[in-house]
């Protein structure tokens with residue numbers, strides 16, 4: 001492994017980008033409850049992994065004593081603040097009732113309180129791009145406007161829902177919509193850097209050879225990949241994540257993690273949170289430069305002289 005060829009800010013040897021896609025925030029919510037009912041059915045009939053008892057308790061909780069929407073965000077912010085880390089949260093914009101839409105609306109008072117918590121902690125709110133908008137500049141513009149109007153947030157960064165992406169259309173559409181960086185580039189079903197990309201980069205349009213004015217922050221590890229796609233749990237999930245992270249650290253790259261807020265404080269999914277906590281503890285000991293996606297992208301622009 002070659003030593004790093006440059007230093008990150010504060011003379012750090014690697015970068016750290018922590019992020020969270022906000023697909024849902026409400027405990028007592030129709031799609032969420034239907035999802036849990038379906039999960040219990042699959043546990044019984046198809047042998048899906050999980051615990052029937054804990055799933056039933058979760059369902060009862062959602063119906064009778066739903067947890068507060070802000071709670072999981074407080075937990076995330078507390079875990080990260082222990083190490084002085086700050087992260088980026090992406091708010092999904094699409095029709096509420098659509099199959100792949102958000103399970104909340106931008107008018108939700110809970111969402112507004114969550115956004116306030118995030119910004120007060122010095123973290124970033126970006127856009128989680130809608131399922132069908134991944135190559136549509138007008139759709140991106142509409143979403144940026146919606147977040148500005150509803151939340152008073154001027155977004156500069158994006159990650160698409162389900163990592164929806166096509167090359168180069170996604171980046172061209174984001175550029176046309178005035179976005180500054182994209183955190184979508186990664187795989188859903190396997191951990192590790194897509195195309196071996198461990199550093200931020202400016203994509204190039206293959207048709208024209210032009211540099212696209214978007215900083216791509218490539219993803220390395222996502223919770224759903226470990227626990228769903230690979231079916232890992234506990235120590236094995238942690239080991240698989242570290243296997244990907246360690247070479248990126250050694251090469252002086254950008255370690256990018258994506259953990260969903262709705263798997264925090266969930267007894268049935270205890271190891272999703274546990275692996276995140278373990279990874280942060282290990283990474284903190286190695287002293288990364290941890291910043292929001294927006295800060296990393298702007299630093300990369302300066303470094304590249306662009």
Ligand SMILES: [Zn+2]
Nearest residue numbers: 021023161162
């Ligand atoms: Zn999503």
